[in-house]
Amino acid sequence: MKCLLLKRIFLVLLLFQLLSCKSSQEKQEAILSKIPDPKTLNETFVSDPDQILNPSTVYSLNQTLKELDISGKAHIDVVIVKSIGDEVPKDIAYKLFNTWKIGRADTNNGLLIFLVLDQRRIEFETGVGLEPVLTDMICADIQRKYMIPYLKQGNYDQAIVSAISPIIEVLNTESYNFNVEPENLGNINVALSEPHESEHKTSNSFFNSIENIADKWLNNSNFVLVSIIIFSSLTFFSTIITVVKKVFFQRKKKSRLVSKFLIILFQLTIILLISSIITAVFHINFKKCVYVIIGLYLFRGFLLHIRLLIILILAKRKDRDKRYNYLLKYKETFKYSENLYPISFIHLLYKKLCKDIKHSRYDPYVCENCKSLMKLNKNKNLSKGQSLEEKINSVEYDSWECISCKTIKLVKYTNIYSKAKECEKCHYRTNVLKKTYITQKATTSSSGSGYELYECKFCHEKEEIEFVIPKESTRSSRSSYSIGSSRSSGSSSRSSSGGYSSSSGGRSGGGGAGSSW
Template identity: 30%
Template sequence: MKDKTQKSFRGIARTLLLVFCYAFGSHTFALALEHEQTVETYKVTDVPNPRNESSSNWVSNPNQILDESYVWEINNMLSQLEDSLSIEVAIVALSSIGEDIPAEFAHKLFEHWGIGKKADDNGLLILLVLDQRKVTFATGYGLEGVLPDALCFRIQQNEMVPWFRKNDFDRGMTEGVRAVTLVLYGSDYEPVSQSTSDNYWKSASNTLWNFLANQSPMLWIFLILVNVLTYRMKVNKARPKDGSALAAIKVLTLYSPLGCLVLFFPVWPALIAASLWYKFYQKQRVILQSKTCDSCKAVALQLLSNELATPLLSASEQMEHKLGSAIHRIYQCTSCGWILRYKSVVGSEYKMCNQCHTIASKRISPWKTVKEATYSDAGLEVADYLCLMCGDKKQATQKIPRKTPPNSDSPSNSHSSSSSSSSSGSSSSSGSFGGGRSGGGGASSSF
């Protein structure tokens, strides 16, 4: 009887255990199935670019795999790294990339964002893929020397994988980033773009003085001669052609002390010397001459206001003044009443009319091609012009340059340019990374 009771109890317990296992197992299976269905799979173009959110954000964490406090710490380390060495490091933590290989995915994402400065290619991408349980480094060309593949793998194995195996992704990613920054700070890495920007004047000065110190006396004589001639040319342009007030007014209107300022050594000392001479000495003399009446020699020549000058202008001159195609100024001597007229043509859309000789002829139709240009002959196009002064209408012609024969390598060049433009465009549209390229280096580790 006792044995039957024990067997009955064991049967009931076994039945309850089976029912519990079935119920719990079904619920767990359903949860797992639901989780599997809700895991988001990312493509390269789907990954949120952290630089679109903020210039101090380097972490793409769309699935909230990393805690915000650790994201803040990582961003702080990477912002300091970028400020110090201009190196750009992007951190990406994703739940799934489907069947894609993490190393290939990281390389494509690196190129899509253009991580690193364009002149240095000094970017690094750290990709964490949760469902494949892999961490991947992808490096730019400029970092392959200081972050070789073996060192990347060692950082992953020593600083990241032990934490990832415990599912502590926050600590693993933070320690990995810290290890990378310590390696970069401790290396002799120096970005080309930063050194060029910071030391430009110093290096240019050293190059100039080293060059001059090693030159023969003949070169010094040549440089002095060039500067003397340049100085004389600028001085002559600043001197009125004669003693008239009109010549002085032309100098004041047209003369630029430095002219086309090109700062290379043989010329710029002469330009600066001519500028100082004109500013502190010659200009005052020219101003005095521009105010001296040619008739009575009194320093009483004054520019009339528009209200007083307009009645003294011809209809043609008033039209040019109205259109802005020419500047008309009238000066009058307050002592003897002598009148001086000054005209200066201004670059504009208007041309001189052949009938009334007023600068008031304007194109009123688009240019039309009447003869196509070929590789051997120039083309021809025509357009209609109308004078706003006299109403004369004429047809003007202009040549179309001959076509340039394409080079044998132009298709490839065009393709290369297009590819480059496309790559650049995708990078700029994807965020504010610097346009760097992936060197194909890096490492991957499973955990």
């Protein structure tokens, strides 16, 4: 069972991996193409494709930034997006800056303020001409003091608006006082927006969020890890349910309804628990996370129904005696699925399975000679070897007798759970494991060997079956999945790439600063 589950988890992961096999170049281009250049949006300065900001904020930002642009001091573009998948924000900011050629060609006075919500990252990408005035250190300090406090509250409008004033101040005075705290630094000359309104806007419809999350999962490297967590948790709690059900409900014989209700309650708790863990670790929206897990759970249930139906249909094509063992083999699977999905049609399928098992074994056979019905004979008239087989529970026999012509038909059912093997000499399934010998222990450099001693309980024939013990694995440190790309713990992470040559159109040499919130 465990092996099967692992195999399934592996297959699902493989599928996910295949889906995400887009080359990184294509992915980056896809992301870049989704962010419109503000210049193409009716001469504005704000690019907000996900409509995160309040329209009034965008309006006032545009007014301020336009004035600034006309003054020739700087051309500031603001870009805010929900997600760029697992791309590095700094890379994207750099690409956007140089593709859009922000700023004037002669003075290189461009600045890109880039916010990525799911990665909780701000990047300032400064043009070559602005770098001496708006140094990386100043950028980082502005982010830390004026933006991060608001970003932490989810107030993106306010975060951007409050960053603009100190930037303008620096550009006007060409100086920056690191010791000044936000409260003391002049008036914010951009009208503030109502934070509540923007919240309303971001709460999308159900389908929208499903679409978003699917988009994000396929673009995000974290999804492998998240999938592992979800699937292992599903497996884990389904096992627990089976145990809990066995211990509590079958002994006390509580009503089925109560036990079903308790199981659903338990599942919901687990789902919420997993979601909160994932939310905390991966900064994914809690509600979306719950939707995804429930979606996966329902999808798995749907697949289970189909699988169980196929099993029942395939069984119908088998001979009666083989059908019995075939169905019996899946009884556990059905039962396990029924526990996992209390509200489903699985219990009906399980009932059908039990019925089929019974019918395949106990429906009266038709006599081959006289075509009349046969009847199950209590006195089986078994040989000594057959009786021994029944005794050690490796084979069961049903003896059918024709009512009219007294023909006997013996039907044999091998016990699929019995470890006994067929004896090569007497051909009864009475060969049982007596002892296991290890002749050579496995080490880290060589594999070991041993043999199992079987003895037939009927004819006492002995048989040795050799086996190989695999090499002991050296405990290698498993490579862990890399989580995210740039989640620096400090307030600022600076990147500076040296030489560049200024050319026409605004260029960034990679200057600027980034912070996480």
